[in-house]
Amino acid sequence: MLTTVVGSYPPYPRGPTSLIEKIQDIFGMYDKYKPAIELAVVDQIKAGIDIISDGQVRGNMIEIFAKKIPGMDFVNGSAIVYGKILPPKNPITVEDVKFAIKLKNKIKKNVKVKGIITGPCTLAYSSKIEGFYKSKENLMFDIAEALKVEAKFLEKLDIAMIQIDEPILSTGIVNIKTAKKVIETITDEVSIPISLHVCGSIVDIFEKLLEFNVDIIDCEFAGTKENLNILEDVDLKGKKIGFGCVNTKTNKVESVEEIKKRILKGIELIGKENMVIDPDCGLRNLKRESAFNKLKNMVRAAHAISN
Numbered sequence: 220m221l222t223t224v225v226g227s228y229p230p231y232p233r234g235p236t237s238l239i240e241k242i243q244d245i246f247g248m249y250d251k252y253k254p255a256i257e258l259a260v261v262d263q264i265k266a267g268i269d270i271i272s273d274g275q276v277r278g279n280m281i282e283i284f285a286k287k288i289p290g291m292d293f294v295n296g297s298a299i300v301y302g303k304i305l306p307p308k309n310p311i312t313v314e315d316v317k318f319a320i321k322l323k324n325k326i327k328k329n330v331k332v333k334g335i336i337t338g339p340c341t342l343a344y345s346s347k348i349e350g351f352y353k354s355k356e357n358l359m360f361d362i363a364e365a366l367k368v369e370a371k372f373l374e375k376l377d378i379a380m381i382q383i384d385e386p387i388l389s390t391g392i393v394n395i396k397t398a399k400k401v402i403e404t405i406t407d408e409v410s411i412p413i414s415l416h417v418c419g420s421i422v423d424i425f426e427k428l429l430e431f432n433v434d435i436i437d438c439e440f441a442g443t444k445e446n447l448n449i450l451e452d453v454d455l456k457g458k459k460i461g462f463g464c465v466n467t468k469t470n471k472v473e474s475v476e477e478i479k480k481r482i483l484k485g486i487e488l489i490g491k492e493n494m495v496i497d498p499d500c501g502l503r504n505l506k507r508e509s510a511f512n513k514l515k516n517m518v519r520a521a522h523a524i525s526n
């Protein structure tokens with residue numbers, strides 16, 4: 220079974236330390252987030268993950284995109300929309316993903332990297348409209364157009380997949396039919412595998428999610444146990460399930476045995492061939508030690524079953 224992460228990792232930006240870095244800093248060319256990406260990449264590889272991320276270290280999932288999409292901004296801890304949303308002139312995440320690819324090629328070539336986009340529904344519903352738009356619906360479609368451009372930048376890289384994060388869908392605020400149209404604005408135009416990550420309880424929307432034009436539906440099955448019920452006698456319609464099997468809401472590290480039990484339950488319900496193993500959600504808010512050990516134990520559990 221393939222192992223991956225949802226995306227974010229505890230961020231450790233670091234100031235310049237070597238002479239070269241200090242000189243770069245004088246000229247405004249030092250990037251304190253590069254050491255944070257390196258730390259995330261190295262930890263994920265050491266833990267044994269097959270498909271890693273760049274760690275999404277530059278901010279939270281809303282901030283990273285709201286700061287870079289024309290028409291949006293991120294001010295005092297929240298996203299605002301002040302004007303017409305336009306596609307970003309420069310790629311938002313591509314440089315960091317490229318850097319992650321370069322790093323992993325030096326350490327372990329057969330590891331793959333994924334690109335990650337915060338979904339248009341989640342971005343729209345996490346923002347305060349201060350201008351131009353009257354409704355979240357029009358806003359969602361325009362954000363999707365902007366993110367389509369980012370997805371097209373990403374798919375040119377040597378990556379295994381693109382993941383779209385839409386936690387907002389589990390809240391029921393967004394009409395699921397509209398969400399499908401909005402998300403397919405992006406996925407219909409991209410030819411590499413797409414995973415849709417929705418954390419929280421998906422009991423009420425899972426059947427609908429299976430109709431989306433994506434390849435993997437990625438959900439929480441450790442911290443949100445009721446999600447397991449939806450896998451009983453389900454017709455996956457050719458999709459794979461991203462099987463979140465590590466609780467990301469607590470620093471307590473689950474034992475290999477405990478994680479193995481969860482994975483075996485998943486196998487019993489949908490079969491090994493339909494599962495991609497990952498944590499419930501991003502690891503950004505955990506202690507580094509917990510994040511690392513959760514990944515390490517998860518990989519051990521998956522390997523213990525595969526072998």
Ligand SMILES: [Zn+2]
Pocket residue numbers: 225386416417418499500501
């Ligand atoms: Zn999540």
